[in-house]
Amino acid sequence: MGNLADLVERFYGLTAAWGIPWLVPTLVVMTIVVSVILAYISVAAMFMIWWERKISAHIQVRYGPMRVGGWHGWAQSIADGVKLLLKEDIIPAGADKVVFVLAPLVVFAAALAAYVTIPWAPGLIVRDLNIGILYMVSISSLVVVGVIMAGWSSNNKYSVLGAMRSAAQAVSYEVPLVLSLLGPVMIAGTMSMGKLVEAQSGVWFGFLPQWFVFPQIVAFLTYFTCALAECNRLPFDIPEAESELVAGFHVEYSGMRFAIFFLAEYANMFTVSAIATTLFLGGWQGPRIPLPGLPREVAHTLFGLFWFLVKCYFLIFVMMWLRWTLARLRVDQLMDFAWKILLPIAFANLIVTGLVLVLGRQVLLYVAGIAILLLIAIALVVRTGGRAVQAEKAS
C-alpha cells in the first residue's frame, strides 16, 4: 500500500526534522510492526484452534464447543488461553533447565521470523527480500531445532522418540519441499515474494487466471504434501502421535510454555499456506470491484488482503479436513514416501520445467511420449519379472 510506506517515510522525515537520531524512529516502527504481527498470530491461532475443533466436530457428526461466549462457542479459545496463562509453570526435576526453557522460544521465534516476507497485499509486506522464498524456507527449518531441544531436554523417553521422529521427518521432507518450490521460481525468474505474485497476473484463454498452480500442478501437490509433513499434521504427525507417544516432543510442557508450542504450530500452518498461496495460487490476485468512497489504492490493498486471506484459509481448511479424514502413516512408510515417491516426482518436475523453459512447449509432447514408452517398458519388465518369479517358485 503506497500510503502506508508514505506514512512511514513521513514519520522518518518528521523525526529527522526534530533532530532525533534515526535509530529511535526505526526501533519504533520495528516495534509497531512486530506487535501487529504478534497480535495477528495470536488472534489467527485462536480462531484456527476454534475452527479446527468445529470442523473436527462436524466431520465426526458432533457440535464441538457450543457454550463459551454464546454463538457456537466462539470464545472457547480465549477461555483456554486464559486457563493456560493461569496454570502452574512446571519444569521437570530431571530436565536440562536452560535448554528446556529455550526450546519454546526457538520454535516461536522461527515461526514469527517467517512472517517478515509474507506478501499480504500489494505493497503490504514487511520486507520484500530478494531471496524471500529461500529465507522463509530456511527460517522455518529452525522449528525442528526447537522441537529436538524440547524433546531431549525433557528427559522423557516419549519426548525423545518424538523429537527423533521429527528430526528424521523434517530432514527428509525438506528436500522435495525445496525442489517443488523451484518450479515457480524458475518460471518467474525471481525469489522475491512480491515479484512472484506479480508474475502471476493476467489470464490464459480469457478466463483461466495465470496462477502457477496450473502449469505446476505436480509441484503444488508435492509442496502441499511436504508442507503437511513439515507442520507435523496428520497423516504425517508421528512426532506427536497421541496414541503411541502420549504427546510426543512436548509431553512434559504445561501452561504457557505448552501454549507457545501450540501457537507456533498454528502460526506455521499459516506460513506454509501463505507460501503455497504466494507461489501457486496467485497471492493477492483476484477479481476487484470498485468500492465507493475509498481511494483506489486503499481499495486495492483491501481486496488484495481479502483474496490472500481467503486462499490461505482455504488451504488451512484443506489441512484440517485431511487431518480428520486420513489415518496416520507408519514411520517406515513415511520415509519411503518422501525418498522413493516425492523426491523423484519433484526432480522430474524440475527437469520438465527446465526443458519447457529452454526449448518451448512442444517439448511436452516428447516428454509425454518418452514417459508413456517408459511406463510400457516398466510394465513389461514387471510382468515378465513376475512370471520368472512364479516359474522359479513352481520349479
Next chain:
Amino acid sequence: MTLQLAIFYVVAAFTVWAAAVVVLGKNIVRAAVALIFSFCGMAALYVLLDAEFLAAVQVLIYVGGITILLLFAIMLTSRIASKTARVVNDQVILSAMVAVGLLVGLIYASTSGLVMTAAPPLLPETSPFLGRALLTTYALPFEVVSILLLAAMVGAIILARKE
C-alpha cells in the same frame, strides 16, 4: 556505519561465545545446540557482508540439515547425553601449534591488508550472479563437488545396507 559496526561486534561476540560453548562444553547435546547458535551468528555476519543468499543457505543447510542430523546421531547413541564428554584429547600440543599459527596468520592478513582481505565490489543482488558464475566460470569445481557428494552418498548407502 557506527550502528553496523556495533551490530557486527554484538553478533561476532555471540558467535564466538557459542563456538566456545561448542568446544568447551562437557555436555554433547548442549554443544550441538550451541553449534546451531554459532551457525546462526555466522549467517548474521553474512547478512552484514551483503551476502544474504549465502546467509539463507547457511541456515537452511547447516542448521536445518547438518546439525539436525548431528543431533539425530547423538540421540541414537545410547546414554551419551548423560555422560560428560572429554573436552581435550591427547594431541593438545599439536593442535595448539596449528591454532596459534592460524591466529598469527589471520592477524597478519588483516593488519597488513592483503589483496584477499580487500572488500569486493558491491552487487545489487547476489543470487543471479552466483548462479551464473556457478554454471559458467566455476562449472568444473561445481561438478567435481557434485561427484564427490554422489560418491559419499553411494558409500553411505553401501555401509548402511544390510546384506
